[in-house]
Amino acid sequence: MDSLVVEDLGKRYFIPSKRAALAPPRRTLNLGVARVPLPRISLPGRPSGGGDLWALRHATFSVPQGTLLGIIGSNGAGKSTLLKILARVTRPTEGRIVGHGRLVSLLELGAGFNPDFSAHDNILMNAAMHGISKREALERMPEIIEFAELEDFTDNPVRQYSSGMYLRLAFSVAINMQPDILLADEILAVGDMAFQERCLERVAQEAERGLTVLFVSHDMSAVARLCHRIIWLEKGAIAGDGEPETMVAAYEETALQCGGREAVFGKRTGRHANIVAEIATVRLLNQMGEEIGAAPIAEDVYIRVRLKARKGGAAIRGFLDFYSKRILVFRTTLEDEVITEKMGVVDLLVKIPANLLAETAYTVNVTVYTSLVKETKVVLNNALTFMAYGDESGGQLRRGAVAPQLEWTTQVHQRVRSKKRKAVV
Amino acid sequence: MSETAAEWTISADARDGVADRAAEVWQYRQILWFFSLKALKTLYSKTRLGVWWVFLRTLIPLLVGSFIYGSVMNITSGSVPYLVFFLAGQVPWSCFDGPLVRGSRGLEINRTLLVKLYVPRIILPLGGMTPGLVEPVLVALVLCCTLVYYRVTEGVWHVASNPRPLVAVAAMVLVLAFTFSVTLFTSVWQARARDTRFVLRYVVGFWVFFTPVIYPLSQVPPNLRWLMHLNPLTAPVETFKWAVLPGLEHSWAWLLYTVAITVVTFLAGVRFFMRAESETMDKI
Numbered sequence: 173m174d175s176l177v178v179e180d181l182g183k184r185y186f187i188p189s190k191r192a193a194l195a196p197p198r199r200t201l202n203l204g205v206a207r208v209p210l211p212r213i214s215l216p217g218r219p220s221g222g223g224d225l226w227a228l229r230h231a232t233f234s235v236p237q238g239t240l241l242g243i244i245g246s247n248g249a250g251k252s253t254l255l256k257i258l259a260r261v262t263r264p265t266e267g268r269i270v271g272h273g274r275l276v277s278l279l280e281l282g283a284g285f286n287p288d289f290s291a292h293d294n295i296l297m298n299a300a301m302h303g304i305s306k307r308e309a310l311e312r313m314p315e316i317i318e319f320a321e322l323e324d325f326t327d328n329p330v331r332q333y334s335s336g337m338y339l340r341l342a343f344s345v346a347i348n349m350q351p352d353i354l355l356a357d358e359i360l361a362v363g364d365m366a367f368q369e370r371c372l373e374r375v376a377q378e379a380e381r382g383l384t385v386l387f388v389s390h391d392m393s394a395v396a397r398l399c400h401r402i403i404w405l406e407k408g409a410i411a412g413d414g415e416p417e418t419m420v421a422a423y424e425e426t427a428l429q430c431g432g433r434e435a436v437f438g439k440r441t442g443r444h445a446n447i448v449a450e451i452a453t454v455r456l457l458n459q460m461g462e463e464i465g466a467a468p469i470a471e472d473v474y475i476r477v478r479l480k481a482r483k484g485g486a487a488i489r490g491f492l493d494f495y496s497k498r499i500l501v502f503r504t505t506l507e508d509e510v511i512t513e514k515m516g517v518v519d520l521l522v523k524i525p526a527n528l529l530a531e532t533a534y535t536v537n538v539t540v541y542t543s544l545v546k547e548t549k550v551v552l553n554n555a556l557t558f559m560a561y562g563d564e565s566g567g568q569l570r571r572g573a574v575a576p577q578l579e580w581t582t583q584v585h586q587r588v589r590s591k592k593r594k595a596v597v
Numbered sequence: 598m599s600e601t602a603a604e605w606t607i608s609a610d611a612r613d614g615v616a617d618r619a620a621e622v623w624q625y626r627q628i629l630w631f632f633s634l635k636a637l638k639t640l641y642s643k644t645r646l647g648v649w650w651v652f653l654r655t656l657i658p659l660l661v662g663s664f665i666y667g668s669v670m671n672i673t674s675g676s677v678p679y680l681v682f683f684l685a686g687q688v689p690w691s692c693f694d695g696p697l698v699r700g701s702r703g704l705e706i707n708r709t710l711l712v713k714l715y716v717p718r719i720i721l722p723l724g725g726m727t728p729g730l731v732e733p734v735l736v737a738l739v740l741c742c743t744l745v746y747y748r749v750t751e752g753v754w755h756v757a758s759n760p761r762p763l764v765a766v767a768a769m770v771l772v773l774a775f776t777f778s779v780t781l782f783t784s785v786w787q788a789r790a791r792d793t794r795f796v797l798r799y800v801v802g803f804w805v806f807f808t809p810v811i812y813p814l815s816q817v818p819p820n821l822r823w824l825m826h827l828n829p830l831t832a833p834v835e836t837f838k839w840a841v842l843p844g845l846e847h848s849w850a851w852l853l854y855t856v857a858i859t860v861v862t863f864l865a866g867v868r869f870f871m872r873a874e875s876e877t878m879d880k881i
Binding site: 182185256257258259260261262263264265266267268269270271272273274275277279280283284286288289293296297300301303305306 | 605621625628631635710716
């Protein structure tokens with residue numbers, strides 16, 4: 173049975189043009205003594221200046237019961253709009269949704285909590301806000317408190333809670349309302365790791381029993397790990413719908429190509445120059461020394477950090493940090509010092525051997541120590557971002573943050589008697 | 598996760614009927630209590646005097662008003678002392694002025710919640726109104742105390758020979774119903790433009806002079822009384838006074854007029870609110 177059937181869903185917002193919103197020639201009335209601004213009065217109906225924005229359009233999909241559905245896409249792709257429509261916070265402009273069962277939304281953990289009320293009262297209020305009777309809420313109370321680990325604090329106003337306790341309570345209330353459909357916007361991004369794990373575990377358990385979950389997240393590794401299926405939204409339209417691995421890879425690749433690297437990987441940061449040297453360029457090169465945009469896994473590739481020296485006689489050391497999905501995968505360090513020539517160029521070349529990288533996106537942070545009189549460093553975070561790619565079958569063979577080709581040895585033993593098994597193992 | 602999970606539909610073209618909305622409000626009725634409590638708590642939170650403000654804000658205008666209008670301006674009040682007359686007018690009036698201003702802010706003060714969580718929005722003006730109910734109750738209490746005071750000092754009950762408490766309460770409920778109908782408009786306007794709040798303060802401030810609260814209707818020249826009665830608050834205020842105080846008259850016909858106005862305002866308000874809410878939600 174389908175929990176949700178979404179047909180041709182669309183949401184249009186009216187966006188006032190920047191000129192209309194920011195710099196209206198606000199008329200003033202000259203009273204001789206002072207100029208009085210005249211009020212802005214707009215007649216009902218469509219304000220002039222500005223345009224329509226379809227935050228979501230022609231979205232059609234259905235979600236079978238018990239599916240953990242991830243929704244990914246860059247900022248402004250329509251993910252949150254979709255969830256808001258489902259949560260009935262906003263009305264669709266076109267299309268329709270047919271759903272089955274109780275829908276609980278977590279567009280924000282703790283939305284609708286009152287800081288002055290106790291946990292007990294907040295649970296009742298939150299239940300009421302989901303249209304759930306007081307009797308039912310009271311029945312679930314012990315489970316909610318237990319899962320949130322708040323047994324000793326039920327009568328304290330939640331304003332006194334730590335943010336962790338607050339989030340635990342919010343999630344616990346939502347999951348224990350026995351929803352048939354749960355909407356969760358970025359809840360993977362909050363709370364401590366241990367509780368996150370517990371949440372995800374619980375969500376997976378509930379899914380086995382038939383709970384349908386729609387996750388919106390930017391955390392690609394978590395989405396890929398947890399979800400059964402992923403819908404990828406781009407500019408308000410469904411750009412892809414399918415297996416998590418495939419969708420995440422496709423999304424990351426597009427995000428790179430479209431120059432959307434900042435949306436995925438963050439901006440370049442760090443102090444990249446000092447009085448001794450400056451990080452001029454960081455490039456990915458192939459064996460011929462030509463610049464390339466993505467790294468073929470089966471070949472050696474090089475990363476070249478080009479420094480412009482401003483002073484001569486300085487000692488240079490440094491390292492590169494390779495990140496994938498915001499996790500430091502490895503650091504490689506230049507152990508020997510190089511000495512600069514005044515106004516010269518120093519190239520630091522790192523060889524990344526073939527069959528080390530996995531089929532994923534990497535970003536490189538560069539740190540260079542320069543010591544002339546004293547040691548200082550220059551840093552360029554997110555200096556380089558590239559995809560590593562393999563051949564057709566590579567996707568399944570090269571999973572993980574790195575996928576080094578390691579040496580395997582295989583031995584086939586004859587059947588041994590149980591007495592001796594210990595010795596063999 | 599029941600097998601017979603109820604089916605629901607969200608659709609762009611089909612709007613919910615009024616009956617569906619009413620059922621929904623009934624399902625969510627418990628939050629009315631929480632919203633009322635919240636509105637009451639936030640009203641006086643972080644004040645030094647706390648809940649004592651309720652008394653001060655009620656009593657000070659009463660004392661000042663009765664002194665100015667009664668002693669300084671010498672407005673006639675028939676057979677009863679001016680204080681009693683003034684209080685009897687203030688009870689139904691305070692069912693309008695406080696609740697209107699508070700209810701109008703119902704959407705505005707909850708907007709952070711409204712963009713994150715769905716609740717039937719029509720509950721919010723109602724929830725905002727409820728803390729305003731404290732005032733009429735308090736004024737009524739003061740009225741009772743005053744009546745007892747005059748009984749003790751002058752030996753006279755300034756009460757109608759056959760008081761009609763049910764009619765008095767009905768008149769208050771009618772005022773509240775009218776107020777709620779008005780907040781269905783004003784709360785949406787308030788969410789769109791904060792100007793509404795200031796406008797409302799003036800409207801309410803002037804409206805009291807067109808309602809026989811501080812003066813008896815008998816003071817108005819007979820040929821202008823119908824004009825006074827066009828104000829839908831005139832009839833319930835008069836009826837309340839008639840039900841409580843001695844030697845007054847009132848008109849059932851004009852009361853019926855107010856009922857009619859209230860019903861029309863309510864229906865138009867619900868229609869307006871339902872049409873405006875989704876659009877307004879996108880803008881706040």
